[in-house]
Amino acid sequence: MSTATQVPAPPTAPPPPRRPGRARGRLARRQALAAWGFMLPSLVVLAIFVVYPMTQALYLSFTEYNVIQAARWVGLANYEKLLSDPAFRNALVNTLYYAAVTTPVSVGLALGLALLLNRRLPLRGFLRTSVFLPVVLSLAIVAIAWSFLLDPNIGLLSYWLSKVGIVSEQGWLRDPNLAMPAVMLVGIWKNVGFYMVMYLAGLQSIPRELHEAASIDGAGAWRRFRRITWPLLANQTMLITILAAIATLQAFDQIFVMTRGGPFFQTETVVMMIYRVGFQEFAFGYASAISWVLVLLIFGLSMGQLAYFRKRTVTY
C-alpha cells in the first residue's frame, strides 16, 4: 500500500545459506573472504580519500596550519574566532538567506510545473525538456551566459528589465542589493526541473479513481488539489524540501562565476568562504573549523531525510 517510489526500502539482508555441518562453515568462510576481496579496492579508496580527510579536517580545525609550516595546536581558538568573526556571521546569514528563499520558491515552482505537466497539454514533451535541461548542464558554464545576460552594457535581460523599471546603473552583479537576487534566480532556474521530475513521479502514483470519484461528487479543481493531491504528496514534499535545503546550503558554482562572493561580500556563502579562507588565504585550520559548521547544518537535514526513509509510507 505504499505510494512513494523512491529508493527501494532498505531490504533485509539475504539469509546466510543454510547447510549442514562443516561444509557450511567452510563455504561461509570462503564467501566472507571473497566479500572482503570485492570490497577491498573501494574501501581502500574511501579510507584514504574520504575517511582520513574527514578526521584530518577535525584535527586541523584545532590547529593553525598553512601547508608550509607544520600544524600548531591552538585548541578551540578557531571556533572562538568563528563566534566573533563578522565575516563568518555574514557568510552564515547569506547562506541561510539564500536557502530560505530558493528552497521554498524552487519547491513551489516545481510543484506548479509538475501539476501543469501532469495534464493533457500542447507541447508537453517540449516543455518538460526545457524545464529539465538546465539540471544536466554545468552550472559554472551556464552562469557565464547568465552573467552576460545581466551585464549592464551588453545584457539583454538587464536591458529588458530596465524597460520595466528595474534599473541597475552599475549592473546587477555589482549592485549590492541585486547581486544576491541574481544568483538566487540562477540557482532556482538550474534546479527547478530536478524537483519537478520528483513531483511528477509522486503525482503519477496517485490513483486516478480518487480524482474521478471526487469530480463526480462535485469537487472543484482547487478542492481536489487541497483534499487529495496535496495530502498524498506530503511525503514527496518533505523529501524534496530536505534535498533542496541540503543543496542550497552548498551553493557555490554560480556565485564563484558571477560575483566571486562580492560585491562587498554580499553573496559570500559558507562554501565560498571556505574556498577564500582555505585556498586564497591558506588559513587551513580556520577554514576547517568553518567546514565543520557546514557539516553540522547538513548532517541535521540528512538525519531528517533518513527518518523520512524509515517511515515513508502513507496509506489511503
Add this chain to the structure above:
Amino acid sequence: MAATTAPTRAPAPAPVTRSPGVVRAWRIMTLVAVLAIAAVMLLPLVWMVATSFKPEADIVKFPPSLLPDQVTLQHYLDVWDRIPFARLYVNTIIFAGGVTLISLLLDSMCAYALARLAFPGRNLVFVAILVMLMLPFQVTLIPLYDLLVGLGWTNSLQGLIIPRATNAFGIFFLRQFLLSLPRDLEEAARIDGASEFRIYRTIIMPLAAPALLTLGLFHFMYNWNDLLWPLIVNQDQARQTLPAGLALFMGQHVVEYGILMAASVLALIPVVLFFLVIQRRFVEGIATTGIRG
C-alpha cells in the same frame, strides 16, 4: 494499489459542459503559458548560442538584441588559440570518462559483496557508507588538497581521478538495485563451484546493465560539470577541466564575450547530446533515487 503500476499519465478530468468558445480560449491560454515558461527556461541557452555567432560589433551594440544581425564563425575559430581549449576539452574527457569507468567497476564490486554475499561485518560497512553519503564533501577539501600536495598529485590527472575512483552514492545505488534481483540466480552456479568473481562477472553484471548505465550517466554528468574539485586540484590553467578553465578565463578576460560563448556552447554539447538521446532513463533515475549524480 501498488505505486509502480500507476498509469503513466493522469489525464485532466473531462470538463463538464463548456461552450466551444471557452474551451478554445482556455486552450490558447495554456499554449501561451507553455511557450512563456519554455522561453524563460531556454533564454540563457538561446542567448549563449546566438551570442556565439554574433560579430564583436553586434554583441556590444546598444540596445542589445537576442538574434544576430550577421552570423560569423570567427569565435569558433578563435577559441582554440585564445584559450588552451583543446587541452581543456581533452582533460575533461579523460577526467569525466576515467572517473566514470573506474568508479563503475569499483562501485559494482563493492555493491556485489554488500548485496549478494553473507559475511560478518556487512551491516557495519553499509552503515559507514551511509554516513559518508550524508556528510558534505566540502569538509574533506582542505585535507584532501593537503594530501595531494604531499603525494605530488596537484596539477595532475591522477590527482583529479583517483580520489573519485569510488563513491558512496554509487555503492549505495547499486546495492539497492542488486538486492532486488532474485536470490536463486547465482545459487545454482555457486553449487556447481563457480567462483564469486565469475558469478559477479557473468551472471550479476549483465543483469545490472540498466542500473550501471544510469549510474554511469550520473557519474559522467557530475564530473563533466564539476567546478570546485578541479578548481582546487589544479592551479595550472592548462590542466583545468572545462567549467573551471572557462570560469577562470572569464575572470581574467571579462570582455571576450563571443569567445566565451562559443567555448560554452562547445563545452555543453556532449552532455546535451547524451541527455537528449537517453532522456527517459535519466529522468527515471532521478525520480526513483532523488539524488543527482
